[in-house]
Amino acid sequence: MIHRNLCTLACILWSALATHASEPLPSWNDSSSRRAILSFVAKVTDKSGGSFVPPAQRIAVFDNDGTLWPENPIPFQMSFTIEEIKRQLPQHPEWKSDKDIQAALSGDFPPLLRDHFRGLLHIISVAGSGMTTDEFAASVRRWFASAKHPRFNKAYDGLAYQPMQELLAYLRANGFKNYIVSGGGLDFMRAFSERVYGVVPEQVVGSHTAVVYELRDSGPVLVKTMNRLFVDDGAAKPEAIHQFIGRRPIAAFGNSDGDKEMLEYTTIGNPLPSLGLLIHHTDKEREYAYDAKPQSSGKLITALAEAPQRGWVVTDMKKDWRLIFSE
Amino acid sequence: MIHRNLCTLACILWSALATHASEPLPSWNDSSSRRAILSFVAKVTDKSGGSFVPPAQRIAVFDNDGTLWPENPIPFQMSFTIEEIKRQLPQHPEWKSDKDIQAALSGDFPPLLRDHFRGLLHIISVAGSGMTTDEFAASVRRWFASAKHPRFNKAYDGLAYQPMQELLAYLRANGFKNYIVSGGGLDFMRAFSERVYGVVPEQVVGSHTAVVYELRDSGPVLVKTMNRLFVDDGAAKPEAIHQFIGRRPIAAFGNSDGDKEMLEYTTIGNPLPSLGLLIHHTDKEREYAYDAKPQSSGKLITALAEAPQRGWVVTDMKKDWRLIFSE
Numbered sequence: 001m002i003h004r005n006l007c008t009l010a011c012i013l014w015s016a017l018a019t020h021a022s023e024p025l026p027s028w029n030d031s032s033s034r035r036a037i038l039s040f041v042a043k044v045t046d047k048s049g050g051s052f053v054p055p056a057q058r059i060a061v062f063d064n065d066g067t068l069w070p071e072n073p074i075p076f077q078m079s080f081t082i083e084e085i086k087r088q089l090p091q092h093p094e095w096k097s098d099k100d101i102q103a104a105l106s107g108d109f110p111p112l113l114r115d116h117f118r119g120l121l122h123i124i125s126v127a128g129s130g131m132t133t134d135e136f137a138a139s140v141r142r143w144f145a146s147a148k149h150p151r152f153n154k155a156y157d158g159l160a161y162q163p164m165q166e167l168l169a170y171l172r173a174n175g176f177k178n179y180i181v182s183g184g185g186l187d188f189m190r191a192f193s194e195r196v197y198g199v200v201p202e203q204v205v206g207s208h209t210a211v212v213y214e215l216r217d218s219g220p221v222l223v224k225t226m227n228r229l230f231v232d233d234g235a236a237k238p239e240a241i242h243q244f245i246g247r248r249p250i251a252a253f254g255n256s257d258g259d260k261e262m263l264e265y266t267t268i269g270n271p272l273p274s275l276g277l278l279i280h281h282t283d284k285e286r287e288y289a290y291d292a293k294p295q296s297s298g299k300l301i302t303a304l305a306e307a308p309q310r311g312w313v314v315t316d317m318k319k320d321w322r323l324i325f326s327e
Numbered sequence: 328m329i330h331r332n333l334c335t336l337a338c339i340l341w342s343a344l345a346t347h348a349s350e351p352l353p354s355w356n357d358s359s360s361r362r363a364i365l366s367f368v369a370k371v372t373d374k375s376g377g378s379f380v381p382p383a384q385r386i387a388v389f390d391n392d393g394t395l396w397p398e399n400p401i402p403f404q405m406s407f408t409i410e411e412i413k414r415q416l417p418q419h420p421e422w423k424s425d426k427d428i429q430a431a432l433s434g435d436f437p438p439l440l441r442d443h444f445r446g447l448l449h450i451i452s453v454a455g456s457g458m459t460t461d462e463f464a465a466s467v468r469r470w471f472a473s474a475k476h477p478r479f480n481k482a483y484d485g486l487a488y489q490p491m492q493e494l495l496a497y498l499r500a501n502g503f504k505n506y507i508v509s510g511g512g513l514d515f516m517r518a519f520s521e522r523v524y525g526v527v528p529e530q531v532v533g534s535h536t537a538v539v540y541e542l543r544d545s546g547p548v549l550v551k552t553m554n555r556l557f558v559d560d561g562a563a564k565p566e567a568i569h570q571f572i573g574r575r576p577i578a579a580f581g582n583s584d585g586d587k588e589m590l591e592y593t594t595i596g597n598p599l600p601s602l603g604l605l606i607h608h609t610d611k612e613r614e615y616a617y618d619a620k621p622q623s624s625g626k627l628i629t630a631l632a633e634a635p636q637r638g639w640v641v642t643d644m645k646k647d648w649r650l651i652f653s654e
Contacts, residue, residue, distance in 0.1 A: 060574060133569060145357060177529075190573045200383060201573030202504075210567050213562040213588055220588075221595025228555065235540040242538050242549045244516045244571060246528030261540055261547075269546025291404045 016251060023171045027163040027323040033277070033315040037167065040275040041174050044250065050272045053250060060164035060251040061183065061241060061262060063204075064182035064189060066298040067255045067279055068186035069160050070149075072288045074109055074296050076156045077188050078120055084127040086163045097319060100127065113297050116233040117183055117207075124185050125209045125226045132221040133187055141280070152325070158195050163213035164279075164327045166196055167253075175252070181205045181241060183233040183258060205244045206231045233258040248272075255279040256298035263303065263312055276312040280301055281316035282300070351497045354490040354650040358418040360642040361602070364494065367602040368501050369578065375457040378600045380577060382502035387578040387587060388568060389495070389508035391516060391533075392407045393625040394522060394582045397476075399615045401436055402624050403483045404515050405447055407470045407497055411454040427604065428453065442583065443560040444510055444534075447452050451512050452536045452553045459538050462516055462537060465519035479652070484523050487503055491606075494580075503578070506567060508532045510585060514551070532571045535561045560585040565592035575599075582606040583625035590639055605630060609618040610645035 030036040044053040065071035082104050095101045100119040105113050112119030128136050144157050152159060168178050180189060180199050184205035193199040209229050211222040232240045238261050241249065252259070252266035255278060263276040280300065281288050289298040291304055302314070307314050317324065355361040366615050371380040392398035409431050412422070421429045427446040430438050439446035455463050464568060471484050479486060507516060509525050513533035520526040534554050538549040559567045565588050568576065579586070579593035590603040605628065608615050618627040633640050644651065 059529075160614045185572065186573070202386075202571070204573065208570060211566050213565045213592070215588070216597070218566065219610055220592045222566060238540045238547065239538050239549060243513065243535060244529070246513070246531065261542070264542055265540070268542070 002198070006032050014319065015266050021146055022039060025163065025166050027321060029322050031316075031318045031320040033313050036275065037170075037277070040251070040273065041171070044273055045174050053272050054105055054207070056249065056270060057250065058171075058176040059178055059179065059245060059249040060171050060176045061179045061181045061205075061237075061245075061249045061253070061266065062164075062183050062258045063254040063256070063262070066281065067253055068164050068168075068180070069156075070254075071297045072290075073150065075113075075117075075120065075184070077124065077184050078104070078109070078148075078297075079147065079156070079240060080140065080282075081120075081124050081127050083143060083147065084136075084139065086126065095126070098126065109297075113136075114237070116231050117297075118231060121183075121185075121207050121229060121231050124188075124207070125224075125229055126223040128185075128187070128319050129209075129226045131224050131226060134221065136187050136224060137191045144192060148170045149314045155327075158190050159325060160196055161321075163321045164253075165197070165326070168199070171251070172198065172236070177203065177250070179203045179205060179241075179245060181232065181237050183231065192195055205232060205240050234257050236264070237262035237263045241265065251273070251275040251277075253277050254303070255277070255281065256301050258298065260303040263310070267310060267312065276306060276310060278312055280314050280316050282305065282316050283321075283324065285325045287317060289318075329432050352490065353520075354648060356647055358643075358647040358650050360640050360647045363602070366602070367578070367600065368498070371600055372501050384574065384577065384599060385501070385503040386499075386506065386572060386574050386576040387498050387503045388508045388564075388576045388580070388583040388593065389491075390583070390586045391507050391511050391587070394580055394586070395491050395495075395507070397584075398624045399617075400477065402440075402444075402447065402511070403476075404451065404511050405624075406474065406483070407433070407437070407441070407467065407515070408447075408451050408454050410451065410470060410474065411466065415454065422453070425450075425453065432616050434549065436624075441545060443558050443563070444624075445558060447555060447606060448512075448534050448558050449533075450512075451515075451571075452551075452556055455512075455514070455551040456536075456553045458551050460551060461548065461610065463514050463551060464518045465517055465639055481652075483521050485525055486652060488648075489650045490648045491580075492524070492653070495526070498578070500526065506530045506565050506568075506576070508530060508559065508589060510534055510558065521627045532559060533569050550572050562588045564589035569590065570620045571582060576601075578602040578604075580604050580606070581630070582608065583627050584630050585625065587630040587633070590637070594637060594639065603637060603640055604642060605634060606642050606644060607631065610648075610651065612645075612646060613651045616645075 007141055025034055043051040046052055067077050100112060100122045104123050121184055178199055180193055182204050186208040187206050189206050190201040193204050210225050211224055212228040214221050214223055214253055249266045250272050252263045267274045267276040281290050291300040352361055389395055392402050406473050429450045431450050478481055496616040497507055505526055507520055511533050513535040516531050517528040520531050523602055536562055537552050537554040541548050541550055577599050578595045579590045594603040596603045608617050616632055
């Protein structure tokens with residue numbers, strides 16, 4: 001084992017030197033946000049300092065919608081799901097009496113986003129139910145290949161925030177294990193997280209329903225169901241972090257009140273140094289501007305109000321980000 | 328990124344050379360089992376061969392009870408749970424009417440082990456319910472520090488099978504990510520898996536119930552409940568592998584019919600090369616001998632019968648293992 005540890009150490013030193021060569025986080029303006037991130041990472045990776053955190057404990061958790069990519073005009077998975085519902089509609093006359101499906105089809109979105117997106121998660125599980133996980137993943141990939149965001153007129157997976165892409169890479173280069181902990185669907189996110197964010201499937205935590213194992217003539221499959229819905233938002237985020245990861249994170253990144261408990265769990269009374277950061281959507285010109293209002297799928301009210309007393313960094317997208325999307 | 332990849336490559340080469348220097352799996356006799364493992368690992372790590380599997384996809388899954396340590400005379404977590412029940416009994420008069428608890432206290436174990444251990448998992452969740460996850464972990468650690476196995480008269484965590492410890496280390500040195508996928512409790516296993524097996528908490532999948540997040544004056548806690556019991560055995564193993572890992576494993580190790588579906592999912596129609604291995608308990612002198620009978624917490628009947636047609640390796644503990652426990 002010794003040679004392996006030496007080798008790992010050499011890798012870390014090598015990365016540290018390489019990181020020095022090019023400035024990290026180039027799409028972040030020189031702001032208190034950027035400085036807070038750099039100083040936190042410097043602190044936890046400095047072996048000679050008193051705040052060193054061993055790599056195995058460097059767990060960072062990221063919300064997805066509104067944190068790593070936009071959540072407007074509606075969450076991207078909602079656009080995908082509405083397409084799926086339209087496609088499958090002829091086979092499902094019973095959907096006529098499902099009021100969430102009818103709301104989605106008529107464009108009446110606010111009721112679906114209330115109460116931790118329960119209506120949205122319901123239509124997501126209805127639309128996926130009965131498919132194998134492979135069929136579902138293929139369907140997500142097809143959608144990404146054809147659908148375009150209505151405002152930016154780009155493929156949805158081309159809309160990852162460039163500064164957050166740099167942050168993911170910077171943390172990874174500094175020995176962090178990045179997890180996505182999102183209200184979005186587990187199977188939906190895993191169909192693109194590695195390709196788009198460099199986050200492997202086993203580091204994605206999300207909303208989900210039970211799958212059922214079947215050994216078919218073609219081989220083993222897992223069939224999606226509507227049972228045991230778990231909505232990974234609010235207090236459910238630290239609950240899911242415990243179940244899926246089993247360690248307390250040392251860094252948490254979110255943008256809405258649904259991320260408040262995840263930031264609390266990461267930063268309050270953590271025996272290790274920790275960082276909580278909220279992305280504040282303030283840029284109407286380049287992206288969107290919202291917190292308490294106007295209407296948006298994510299709200300940022302309580303978490304924003306508590307940020308100063310909790311020591312959470314608030315990133316102002318308009319001021320702190322030189323770029324929003326890659327050019 | 329290039330320097331990182333080069334560095335990783337150097338690490339792999341370095342490990343490969345170091346592995347060559349000392350013979351791998353020294354506690355395994357030179358048998359078809361040992362040769363099957365060595366040849367599988369050689370094949371998937373050989374970049375020039377047609378069966379190379381990139382490290383990110385080298386997922387290995389291990390059952391715990393009966394695969395990594397004994398499951399007799401009763402599963403170790405059952406001994407722990409009975410101690411816990413006795414300790415808490417005075418505060419819980421209502422347990423008088425719980426027939427599973429009464430069976431456990433009277434030593435009538437077989438009913439608790441039927442139907443994928445449902446009774447055992449029930450008493451486990453009853454005994455943990457209301458504790459924070461930190462309190463529970465402390466309680467598990469206290470038990471390990473004092474309890475002794477009735478036959479071997481050693482601490483339970485000193486009873487990991489030496490050949491399997493070597494296998495875990497060998498796979499790890501060859502770029503595999505080892506997961507435990509066990510019917511045992513998630514929080515129970517995470518209290519010792521890293522220390523005993525070198526398996527970090529985020530690579531442990533197990534039976535569990537919901538936890539509830541609370542922000543107390545002392546800080547955030549997660550409280551164990553009896554809700555949403557998930558019993559990670561049988562078909563639930565591939566289901567849990569999908570939910571927690573999201574990738575199909577390429578190697579699976581088990582010892583009972585409860586591992587059959589996990590081995591199927593790993594080996595049948597997998598587009599990647601795969602290995603399924605069953606530990607057959609054949610050594611009454613040094614450990615235990617059982618399959619269909621006599622009474623044991625794990626049964627090996629169907630999976631053993633199917634092994635030849637599925638191409639699963641069957642390891643005969645008596646013949647194939649030079650050592651069972653470390654000396």
